[in-house]
Amino acid sequence: MAATTPRRIDTRHPSTLRKLDRAAAAHAKTRQALEEAICEAREDGFPLTTVAEHSGFSREWVRKITARNAAAGDISEHASESSPNDT
Secondary structure (H helix, E strand, C coil): CCCCCCCCCCCCCHHHHHHHHHHHHHHHHHHHHHHHHHHHHHHCCCCHHHHHHHHCCCHHHHHHHHHHHHHCCCCCHHHHCCCCCCC
């Protein structure tokens, strides 16, 4: 399959692209803050279900977020582990 030439960026509405860039940057920053709060709540001993309910993420995603940050060394290892009450 041949490579295609990228489409030229439409410059008719550069303010729209700037607005999109700003929104994407703000989203990334806010997402990072939410993930840090999730990890902090788990580290403080809040149950997985409680953190999931308050964050808007499923328990599975809360587990993934805490595991990813634990692997990166951002939080302690015990915060990513599920307790027996997390069913």
